Amino acid sequence: MSAPSDASEKAQKPATYFEAPSDVATDPHLSVGEKREALDTLEQDARQLAEASNEGMAGGEPNNLHDVLQAKAETDADEDGAPPATWGGELTRTVRERPFWAVGLALLAGVGIGVGLRR
Numbered sequence: 001m002s003a004p005s006d007a008s009e010k011a012q013k014p015a016t017y018f019e020a021p022s023d024v025a026t027d028p029h030l031s032v033g034e035k036r037e038a039l040d041t042l043e044q045d046a047r048q049l050a051e052a053s054n055e056g057m058a059g060g061e062p063n064n065l066h067d068v069l070q071a072k073a074e075t076d077a078d079e080d081g082a083p084p085a086t087w088g089g090e091l092t093r094t095v096r097e098r099p100f101w102a103v104g105l106a107l108l109a110g111v112g113i114g115v116g117l118r119r
Contacts, residue, residue, distance in 0.1 A: 007034050014038035015045065021064060021071035035075045043068045 010017045010027070011034035018024050024038045046065035053063060 007031070010034070011037040012041070014042050021068040022074070025071040025074045032075065036072070039068060039072045039075060043072070 007030050010030060014024055021039060021042055024035055046063055046068050050063045050065055
């Protein structure tokens, strides 16, 4: 197989080629789009396994949904160079982009807390 078809095959059947979702996120031979495709496939598999387990059809395989979601967040962070899209990540991005706004908001919050404590 040539390299492009290898990458395509890895993206379409990630469970065959990768032991852990983090291996997908760090594979240098996959593009960001291929990593997303592979991680989406792994996420779908993990969700189906979790649903089957909830319905009493556990097959002994551990559910790695948390690991898949974490690998997806890492892939997204690698693409745009920013922290993953979480509340903490958004706050970090805001502070970096608008430091004066963030300081003003912190001061306003501090004053609000001070007023609340006086009552």
